Amino acid sequence: MKKITSFDVAKLAGVSQPTVSRALRNLPGTSPETRQRVIEAASSLSYVRSESGRTLSTRRTQRIAVVSEALTNPYYPELVEPMRQRLHENGYRTAIVASAGDDGVDLEALTDGSYDGAILTTTGRWSRLPRDLTEHGVPHVLANRVLDHAEAHSCAVDNESGAQMVCELLAEFGHSVVASIQGPADTSTARERDDAVRRALRETGIAVKRSLTRRATFTHDAGMEAAMSLLVSEPRPTAIICGNDVMAMGALSAARVLGIRVPEDVSIVGFDDISMSAWPHVGLTTVRCDLEALAAGAVDLLLREIRDPGQAPIVTRYPVSLVRRRTHGPANKSAS
Known part of the structure; x- marks a missing residue:
């Protein structure tokens, strides 16, 4: 049938x-x-699909779709769980809609009346999904992402100041050969952090070299592969800035495989401060992002949009801080 x-x-x-x-x-x-x-x-x-029958009579399902990558990436559970809690406090249930990028999202599932709104955590810079949701009348916000041209409310962290803190730290410890591993260019997170790192390095007098720059997916294995290629290059970098903590974990793995000491031979710095970064055997120096505040802000903006749709897009930035642990140290000039 x-x-x-x-x-x-x-x-x-x-x-x-x-x-x-x-x-x-x-x-x-x-x-x-x-x-x-x-x-x-x-x-x-x-x-009738899912709870759309209820929608016909009540106009509300009290369900919110959170579009997220696979929760095997430890960043996403730490962002999604406080969203779920905040939504629960406001009388909503959360449904995780898995995404392998925008092309992997079932637009029909998001627009058939099963959800009162959506929070998008993986949206690319040129994604059509926010426009499609707007045209379908589905309230939505972006979390940890912004668009080149704002289509909806967005919440993100202050990537600019985070990158500035990292570069000032490395300059303080005498690093002059600094490598960078950043994420895919089609994500605002990667673009902002990459641009900010380049500017901050120049401002601190550190040369930005193409040969010491890599792009990769935000995964351990991609970070490890990129770091392996950097750590066997000449001159070898004395520090590596990573676009997120998961990549930085990969860089730590690469250094261990190659027998390169951290931080004696190379300093490695991440971004996000996910929980495992503080584990004693990791001790990653990183930029702390308040994911609970980011999650709460995204939920609050979405509920505002549900109550009063059609407002001009708001972009909210959350402050960050530098967490100094044990993967950074003075530059080893003889190792470069």
């Missing part, structure tokens, strides 16, 4: 699919006559 979708409802009602979504969610922009026609079409087709 053929599955009935919102596109079938739209065809029967003689309207667009976004209009169906808005009408079934009782959002602004749809006339009473059109809304009634859509509801009648949906009823005649027995259009």
